[in-house]
Amino acid sequence: MIDQAFIHMISGHGGNGIVSGRHEKFVPRGGPDGGDGGRGGDIIIIADGNVNTLLEFRYRRRFKATAGGRGEGANKHGKNGGDVRIRVPVGTQVWEADTDNLFADLSSQGQGIIVAKGGRGGRGNARFATSTNQYPLLAEEGEAGEELSIRLELKLLADVGIIGLPNAGKSSLLASVSAARPKVADYPFTTLEPVLGVVERFHDTFVMVDIPGLIEGASEGIGLGHDFLRHIERTRVLVHVVDGSALDPLGDLRTINRELVQFNEELAGKPQLIAINKLDIAEVRELRADLEELFAGQGGPVFFISAATHDGVDDLLNKVYEVLQETRVNDETGVAEVDMDSLPVLRPRPRREPINIRKLRDAFVVEAPRVARIAAMLDEQDWNARIQFLGHLQRTGVVKALEDAGIMPGDTVRFGSIEWEWE
Ligand SMILES: Nc1nc2c(ncn2[C@@H]2O[C@H](COP(=O)(O)OP(=O)(O)O)[C@@H](O)[C@H]2O)c(=O)[nH]1
Numbered sequence: 001m002i003d004q005a006f007i008h009m010i011s012g013h014g015g016n017g018i019v020s021g022r023h024e025k026f027v028p029r030g031g032p033d034g035g036d037g038g039r040g041g042d043i044i045i046i047a048d049g050n051v052n053t054l055l056e057f058r059y060r061r062r063f064k065a066t067a068g069g070r071g072e073g074a075n076k077h078g079k080n081g082g083d084v085r086i087r088v089p090v091g092t093q094v095w096e097a098d099t100d101n102l103f104a105d106l107s108s109q110g111q112g113i114i115v116a117k118g119g120r121g122g123r124g125n126a127r128f129a130t131s132t133n134q135y136p137l138l139a140e141e142g143e144a145g146e147e148l149s150i151r152l153e154l155k156l157l158a159d160v161g162i163i164g165l166p167n168a169g170k171s172s173l174l175a176s177v178s179a180a181r182p183k184v185a186d187y188p189f190t191t192l193e194p195v196l197g198v199v200e201r202f203h204d205t206f207v208m209v210d211i212p213g214l215i216e217g218a219s220e221g222i223g224l225g226h227d228f229l230r231h232i233e234r235t236r237v238l239v240h241v242v243d244g245s246a247l248d249p250l251g252d253l254r255t256i257n258r259e260l261v262q263f264n265e266e267l268a269g270k271p272q273l274i275a276i277n278k279l280d281i282a283e284v285r286e287l288r289a290d291l292e293e294l295f296a297g298q299g300g301p302v303f304f305i306s307a308a309t310h311d312g313v314d315d316l317l318n319k320v321y322e323v324l325q326e327t328r329v330n331d332e333t334g335v336a337e338v339d340m341d342s343l344p345v346l347r348p349r350p351r352r353e354p355i356n357i358r359k360l361r362d363a364f365v366v367e368a369p370r371v372a373r374i375a376a377m378l379d380e381q382d383w384n385a386r387i388q389f390l391g392h393l394q395r396t397g398v399v400k401a402l403e404d405a406g407i408m409p410g411d412t413v414r415f416g417s418i419e420w421e422w423e
């Protein structure tokens with residue numbers, strides 16, 4: 001059974017660098033002091049063994065990291081944006097939405113990927129100072145965040161196994177607590193494929209698997225395929241369903257437990273909760289006190305339930321949840337210790353960006369993100385700032401590229417948001 005979720009994300013915009021500082025000479029501590037913008041927050045997906053399903057993404061599909069703060073005077077760096085950490089079950093695959101492009105396979109605890117890197121902060125004017133330009137009037141806008149849609153996929157693995165003789169009511173129980181609709185029948189051996197159900201409890205989820213009443217044959221290798229074994233290995237608690245209306249309920253419990261030991265020692269050693277089922281039947285209710293006594297000391301707490309009426313089922317599930325909590329893989333601090341600096345980045349941004357000139361009918365368009373980011377911050381009214389920008393274009397090779405593309409005085413040139421007449 002595959003669990004799937006689509007989510008949309010936007011990483012944080014980088015903060016803008018600013019122009020600040022005194023222009024006058026001979027002023028102590030004068031000079032350019034515009035700080036850099038902070039970086040935008042990243043969106044990170046991390047595999048966490050304490051998350052069992054993708055169900056929560058049915059309620060929350062959009063994730064947005066915060067922007068970096070703008071730089072300030074006195075060389076003050078802007079605040080970095082906050083990262084968003086999305087925790088998914090171990091085994092989750094991260095795909096590009098709507099394609100079969102696999103971004104990451106998060107197969108181990110704590111493994112993660114930065115799916116959307118926050119924009120870098122823009123440089124403040126202090127960083128544009130050179131020996132020939134002591135009072136730079138240029139600063140850089142922060143980089144935009146990244147936006148993308150992904151698909152998460154998970155082959156569900158069970159946390160809880162339901163065991164019991166045929167007809168005990170295993171399938172009925174699973175059906176009554178989850179959206180799974182297993183076959184319920186009066187005859188045994190109806191469950192051939194693992195049937196999983198996702199159970200919601202206290203804003204959390206866990207997965208139950210119906211282990212068919214085939215245990216008698218299964219210890220001899222009949223019936224339970226590899227798929228079942230994978231689920232069984234993973235389960236952390238078993239719910240042992242007993243038909244309270246059977247002739248010998250305690251004998252039934254022991255039969256299954258004997259089979260478990262033969263089938264798989266590890267499975268037999270898992271904690272069990274005993275669920276005596278069919279409490280809606282009058283004779284079971286009458287025997288309740290006797291059964292309680294009879295089952296005491298059988299190695300697990302005893303619950304009386306009716307899968308048919310749901311009576312007692314909530315108490316049972318609460319206990320299941322409690323046991324699962326006790327056997328959590330790791331506490332939250334364990335996951336928080338992921339070394340964020342070593343996480344791979346889905347789409348690392350190039351340090352050097354190419355300069356490209358596109359010639360339109362009415363204008364030359366400079367496609368160079370870094371240039372556009374400086375242009376965006378330019379005070380066009382300030383003649384000195386314009387001169388400095390031109391100097392920057394010269395040093396970074398943009399002027400040459402424009403000339404190579406055949407620009408003539410009087411032509412229009414665009415850098416990001418600004419438009420000039422070429423002189
Ligand atoms: N009266 C009553 N019958 C139940 C209850 N739970 C299951 N059954 C019946 O018992 C039979 C076997 O149930 P099923 O869930 O298929 O058992 P499984 O073989 O353990 O999966 C079916 O006829 C169910 O309708 C219950 O709580 N009360």
Ligand SMILES: [Mg+2]
Nearest residue numbers: 170171190191
């Ligand atoms: Mg069944």
